[in-house]
Each structure stands twice: as structure tokens, then as C-alpha cells.
Amino acid sequence: MAMTDVGALVAAYPSPAVLITSDRRVMAVNEGAETLLGHEGLGRHYITALRQPDVLDVVEQTFGDAKRRVTRYLGTEGRRDTTWRVTASPVPLSGGTGVLLTFEDVTAVEEAGQIRRDFVANVSHELRTPLTALLGFVETLRGPARDDAAARDRFLGIMEREAGRMARLVEDLLSLSRVEENERMRPTDPVRLSDLVSDAVETMRLMADEAELAIELHLPERGVTVPGDEGQLRQVFSNLLENAIKYGRGGGRIELRLTEPAFEPRLRVQGVRLSVRDHGEGIASHHIARLTERFYRVDAHRSRQVGGTGLGLAIVKHIVNRHRGRLRVESAPGKGSEFTVILPSD
Incomplete structure (x- = not known):
């Protein structure tokens, strides 16, 4: 040739x-x-x-x-x-x-393989601690604490908490799997956001009262409806509100604001915004880009203390993506955090 x-x-x-x-x-x-x-x-x-x-x-x-x-x-x-x-x-x-x-x-293939390996390692790590605690307490209750009623009650309380933590982790993993499975299929059912947000607030009201936080809800005069999956959007609002309650302690109040439909430059179509703002400790800027990664925690010890699995914001991100929306995070140490979900209204 x-x-x-x-x-x-x-x-x-x-x-x-x-x-x-x-x-x-x-x-x-x-x-x-x-x-x-x-x-x-x-x-x-x-x-x-x-x-x-x-x-x-x-x-x-x-x-x-x-x-x-x-x-x-x-x-x-x-x-x-x-x-x-x-x-x-x-x-x-x-x-x-x-x-x-x-x-x-083969970059995508390599990255997918690394994600799978990291995921398995993270799940194993998250389950190892509560499992080790449960096995240790079972051994203690069968031995030294067999006849100690006070110790037995204390250990059973800790075991219940650790078992609950594992149950929440498994539930979040299943939720994440379901969302990822349908992420390419945009939901189209009409969802009345005003009612959904009000329901989420009422569900979390007791938790907020226990944390000594007032919830200020600002809704437009007329109802707001968007195409979506009602169950998944309810999960988004509940997760964001729960995070604000857990990490906004000491801030006095949490503000939820839902806007009327307006042109959204980020979406290039009509859209609505739901923002959840707390006045807690806030988040340093170098953490913000990684908040929606699976198992990423700003403060791992505190997250586990308040029952976090490290998957809540990952679930929120995937649900918002499925709805062809955007998630925006603004925060600074000492100034609280604001999470804003932008959803197309058409």
C-alpha cells in the first residue's frame, strides 16, 4: 500500500x-x-x-x-x-x-468501576459500625449483663437506635436505586406543589418544635402546579426540611418559600422555586460542590449522631434531575444555608 x-x-x-x-x-x-x-x-x-x-x-x-x-x-x-x-x-x-x-x-468505564468500588466500600463501612455494636451488646447481654436490668434496658435502647440506623440506610439505598432506574423518564403527572409543601411542613412540625425551631412558610396566593412525581417531590421537600432542622439548630427559625411561575434562565423555560433556608452553622465553600455525592458528609460524626445516612442530598439531586430541574446551594460559615430547587412548570 x-x-x-x-x-x-x-x-x-x-x-x-x-x-x-x-x-x-x-x-x-x-x-x-x-x-x-x-x-x-x-x-x-x-x-x-x-x-x-x-x-x-x-x-x-x-x-x-x-x-x-x-x-x-x-x-x-x-x-x-x-x-x-x-x-x-x-x-x-x-x-x-x-x-x-x-x-x-475508556474513561467512563473506568470511572463507573471506581464508583462501584467506592459505593461497596462506603456501604460496608456504614453497616460495619452498627453491626459491630449490635453483636457486642448481644454478647454482653448474654454474659455479664444477663441479670443487670438497668444495663439491659440501656443496651436495648442503643441496639434499637443502631438497628434503626441500618433500616434508614437500606431504605435510602432502595430509594436511590429506584430514582436512578427511572431518571431518564421525566414524570408528567400534575402535582400541586403548594399542598405538597404544606403537608411536608406539617409532617416535620413536631421535629422542628423539639429542635426549638419555628418554620416560616411563604406560599403564593394561588396554587402552584408542576408536572412531576408526587411521591418523589414529597421526598425532596421532606429531605431538605429535615436537613434544615437537623443542622439549623440554634438558628431560631427555618424559612420555606415557594414562588409563582416565572421565566427561569437556568431552565430556559417557565419554572418555580422552592427554597429552604436555615440560620445554623452554615457550610464552608469547599464542601458545597460535594454535598450531593453519596455518603459525603461535612461533619461525619455529627451526621451519624443526628441519624443521617449520607444519601439524602444524593437522592434529592437525582430526583431533581429526573424532573429536569436544578438544585442550588448557598451557604457560608455562621450564616446558615439555603437549598433551592428550581422546577419547570410547563
Whole structure:
């Protein structure tokens, strides 16, 4: 095959590709490879063009025995690290056998695998503590505390709390799974938000009273209706209000505000806003971007003390995404936090 034909084929390849001749020089590079490598590389020795040891090894080995091999290439795209599956294939050329490198972007696959591993590790960690406590108390009740009524009652109370924590974790995991399963399907049933918000407030009123927090509810004069899933939206408002009660202690009040439909630049359509504001300790700015990650906690010890599973805001984010809405968080230490859900009203 003529060199010009080979160069045209490499240029036409949809993924990054590099062709190296038998004299170890780069003969052809397509546009994708130039972007990935950060240079054109034509005429260079492949060692200076590719640089990464794993890729250099498979190229030299393929030159040695003319067998196809696979390795990885680590790149960057802006601030994001990328992972590429590199296949080195022998190619017969007029001047001898060359090596064709093709690059397949497997970043998403790698990230998904890492997410699964992190998820399993986090769930195992969250369950290990209450399970260890339960097993320890069972052993104590069967032994030293068998006839100690006061200790038995105290231990049973702790066991009930730890079992409840595990039950909440399992329920949140199931909720998250259900939301993710249907996230691509936008719900269309009409939901009257005004009534839903009022119901959520009444449900949480006792919890707020125990925390010595007043709930100030501001609703528009006329009812607000949006397309959505009533059960999931109820869960969003309940989770946000529960968080405000748990972490707004000492702030005196919580403010809930629902707006009338208006054009929303973030959605580019008519939309409504529900904001939940507390006047508690607030959150440092470096935590805000990670609040909706699974199991991420600003204060892990305090979160567990108040019964948090670390999944509430992840569930909120996925539900809001399913409704094609936006979640906005504003907070600063000592100034409280405001969580705003923006939902399309059409």
C-alpha cells in the first residue's frame, strides 16, 4: 500500500491513531491523536512522540514478534484525567512491518468501576459500625449483663437506635436505586406543589418544635402546579426540611418559600422555586460542590449522631434531575444555608 494511502486511512480513522514505520518513526497521525498527545509528532522517533513507558513497551514488543498487544494510555482533557485503551497492531508497509496504535476512550468505564468500588466500600463501612455494636451488646447481654436490668434496658435502647440506623440506610439505598432506574423518564403527572409543601411542613412540625425551631412558610396566593412525581417531590421537600432542622439548630427559625411561575434562565423555560433556608452553622465553600455525592458528609460524626445516612442530598439531586430541574446551594460559615430547587412548570 502506498504511503499516501496509509496516511489517508489513518486520518480517516474516527478515534486517535498513530502509525509508526519500521525505522521507528511516526509516519501518520490523525487529528484525534494530535489532540491527545499534544503535538503532531510526524517524523519523530516514537519514544519522543509517545513517552509513556507502558505504550513504548508494547510498541517495541510488537515490532519484535508482530503480535497484537493492548495497554493503557493516561491523558488529560482540561482538568479531567482520561484513560485510553491502546491497541498496538502490526501493519505490513512497503518498507517493512510497521505498528499501528489505536486509542479507545475508556474513561467512563473506568470511572463507573471506581464508583462501584467506592459505593461497596462506603456501604460496608456504614453497616460495619452498627453491626459491630449490635453483636457486642448481644454478647454482653448474654454474659455479664444477663441479670443487670438497668444495663439491659440501656443496651436495648442503643441496639434499637443502631438497628434503626441500618433500616434508614437500606431504605435510602432502595430509594436511590429506584430514582436512578427511572431518571431518564421525566414524570408528567400534575402535582400541586403548594399542598405538597404544606403537608411536608406539617409532617416535620413536631421535629422542628423539639429542635426549638419555628418554620416560616411563604406560599403564593394561588396554587402552584408542576408536572412531576408526587411521591418523589414529597421526598425532596421532606429531605431538605429535615436537613434544615437537623443542622439549623440554634438558628431560631427555618424559612420555606415557594414562588409563582416565572421565566427561569437556568431552565430556559417557565419554572418555580422552592427554597429552604436555615440560620445554623452554615457550610464552608469547599464542601458545597460535594454535598450531593453519596455518603459525603461535612461533619461525619455529627451526621451519624443526628441519624443521617449520607444519601439524602444524593437522592434529592437525582430526583431533581429526573424532573429536569436544578438544585442550588448557598451557604457560608455562621450564616446558615439555603437549598433551592428550581422546577419547570410547563
